[in-house]
Amino acid sequence: xxxxxxxxxxxxxxxxxxxxxxxxxxxxxxxxxxxxxxxxxxxxxxxxxxxxxxxxxxxxxxxxxxxxxxxxxxxxxxxxxxxxxxxxxxxxxxxxxxxxxxxxxxxxxxxxxxxxxxxxxxxxxxxxxxxxxxxxxxxxxxxxxxxxxxxxxxxxxxxxxxxxxxxxxxxxxxxxxxxxxxxxxxxxxxxxxxxxxxxxxxxxxxxxxxxxxxxxxxxxxxxxxxxxxxxxxxxxxxxxxxxxxxxxxxxxxxxxxxxxxxxxxxxxxxxxxxxxxxxxxxxxxxxxxxxxxxxxxxxxxxxxxxxxxxxxxxxxxxxx
Amino acid sequence: xxxxxxxxxxxxxxxxxxxxxxxxxxxxxxxxxxxxxxxxxxxxxxxxxxxxxxxxxxxxxxxxxxxxxxxxxxxxxxxxxxxxxxxxxxxxxxxxxxxxxxxxxxxxxxxxxxxxxxxxxxxxxxxxxxxxxxxxxxxxxxxxxxxxxxxxxxxxxxxxxxxxxxxxxxxxxxxxxxxxxxxxxxxxxxxxx
Numbered sequence: 001x002x003x004x005x006x007x008x009x010x011x012x013x014x015x016x017x018x019x020x021x022x023x024x025x026x027x028x029x030x031x032x033x034x035x036x037x038x039x040x041x042x043x044x045x046x047x048x049x050x051x052x053x054x055x056x057x058x059x060x061x062x063x064x065x066x067x068x069x070x071x072x073x074x075x076x077x078x079x080x081x082x083x084x085x086x087x088x089x090x091x092x093x094x095x096x097x098x099x100x101x102x103x104x105x106x107x108x109x110x111x112x113x114x115x116x117x118x119x120x121x122x123x124x125x126x127x128x129x130x131x132x133x134x135x136x137x138x139x140x141x142x143x144x145x146x147x148x149x150x151x152x153x154x155x156x157x158x159x160x161x162x163x164x165x166x167x168x169x170x171x172x173x174x175x176x177x178x179x180x181x182x183x184x185x186x187x188x189x190x191x192x193x194x195x196x197x198x199x200x201x202x203x204x205x206x207x208x209x210x211x212x213x214x215x216x217x218x219x220x221x222x223x224x225x226x227x228x229x230x231x232x233x234x235x236x237x238x239x240x241x242x243x244x245x246x247x248x249x250x251x252x253x254x255x256x257x258x259x260x261x262x263x264x265x266x267x268x269x270x271x272x273x274x275x276x277x278x279x280x281x282x283x284x285x286x287x288x289x290x291x292x293x294x295x296x297x298x299x300x301x302x303x304x305x306x307x308x309x310x311x312x313x314x315x316x317x318x319x320x
Numbered sequence: 321x322x323x324x325x326x327x328x329x330x331x332x333x334x335x336x337x338x339x340x341x342x343x344x345x346x347x348x349x350x351x352x353x354x355x356x357x358x359x360x361x362x363x364x365x366x367x368x369x370x371x372x373x374x375x376x377x378x379x380x381x382x383x384x385x386x387x388x389x390x391x392x393x394x395x396x397x398x399x400x401x402x403x404x405x406x407x408x409x410x411x412x413x414x415x416x417x418x419x420x421x422x423x424x425x426x427x428x429x430x431x432x433x434x435x436x437x438x439x440x441x442x443x444x445x446x447x448x449x450x451x452x453x454x455x456x457x458x459x460x461x462x463x464x465x466x467x468x469x470x471x472x473x474x475x476x477x478x479x480x481x482x483x484x485x486x487x488x489x490x491x492x493x494x495x496x497x498x499x500x501x502x503x504x505x506x507x508x509x510x511x512x513x
Contacts, residue, residue: 039362220358220361221358265360265362267502268502289502
């Protein structure tokens with residue numbers, strides 16, 4: 001018994017605490033800040049190459065992917081040690097990417113080359129280059145992994161790409177400068193944010209018809225300051241959060257009525273968002289105030305601000 | 321060709337611009353001519369037409385000075401908040417906002433003048449180069465005039481390049497003011513009941 005207890009204690013001591021860690025890419029700082037999701041403490045800051053923007057993590061939590069935009073590649077890190085494991089070809093100036101729900105492949109938007117690059121995360125090979133509109137940026141993938149969405153900032157379109165044939169099968173015109181595409185969890189709605197248009201277009205992915213265009217009106221804020229970028233939907237589909245850029249607010253939208261219910265003041269120039277796995281908290285990157293805000297998802301309130309590196313851009317939370 | 325390079329340097333201060341720089345706004349940061357109170361404040365709106373008490377105005381005047389460290393500003397705000405209600409805090413916020421937004425608008429006008437001065441200088445460099453080319457093809461060439469023009473061209477080029485390199489910092493100044501405004505807003509909002 002004593003022996004068993006000793007082994008048990010040893011096991012507990014040897015297993016690192018798997019509190020969901022939060023990874024924030026700092027575009028100007030050229031590093032990633034790692035935050036403990038339980039204590040909100042900054043665990044460390046690690047160099048990750050030049051101009052890190054898009055950041056994501058594999059479903060098993062073992063590989064952290066960072067778009068090193070000025071290095072023209074994707075750098076892959078061990079999320080525990082933050083040591084670089086290898087790199088992936090990305091095409092020039094990778095800005096944002098999305099991982100297939102299975103963890104492979106990775107779809108990368110190449111802003112300067114009007115391409116979406118598809119890369120196998122196992123073999124590290126490029127599988128395809130898909131020509132899209134001008135200045136591709138936003139990337140989304142349907143929950144069943146069959147449809148990839150790319151938004152092009154200048155063409156103002158959401159391109160629907162078949163994940164098997166890599167062919168574009170539909171284009172939907174949205175408002176000016178679309179930045180981000182996000183499906184809800186049952187795949188029945190696609191949300192596309194338009195930074196200059198100041199709207200979020202809700203598209204029915206099955207018919208590619210526009211269901212609604214959501215606009216934002218914040219008392220005391222000039223309309224030109226409202227620039228929607230990052231979008232996240234809760235797993236139950238009930239709440240949609242939209243980062244509104246220099247309005248310094250995150251909008252909360254009712255996922256069913258598609259009406260805006262709240263505006264949360266966070267930090268300056270809020271762009272990207274990430275939930276913790278339990279969806280208790282939502283992290284926001286605030287590029288001009290150099291911090292992240294932790295939002296309490298249940299109450300729509302800003303809980304605290306955590307200072308990170310220079311110009312935080314993207315954020316991802318480990319799945320475990 | 322050289323002029324083209326100059327123009328390119330003027331228009332693209334760094335790679336991958338977020339906005340397209342022009343003479344009016346030579347920065348990559350998206351131009352936001354005026355700020356709005358709601359960008360930095362989610363407390364109660366200040367009562368319409370309410371006068372700012374002189375003590376509040378004086379405090380706002382001190383808070384917006386960048387030489388006052390932020391922790392010092394926070395402690396002055398805390399002292400003020402000890403006897404202030406939400407409306408008094410809203411008035412302080414409004415006074416701070418108006419001052420910083422005005423300063424910022426002045427700086428933005430300055431940046432626009434800076435941008436136009438650079439375009440004018442690029443034009444002057446081009447004129448000098450054409451003049452140089454004419455002088456060089458003259459027969460017989462006036463070497464003193466060529467030397468003088470070359471010196472003037474060198475100076476213009478140096479001024480242009482120096483100013484271009486400062487542009488990054490010049491363009492950051494509205495952002496620095498926004499950062500201070502936001503930080504002051506957070507500090508004031510922390511005392512809201």
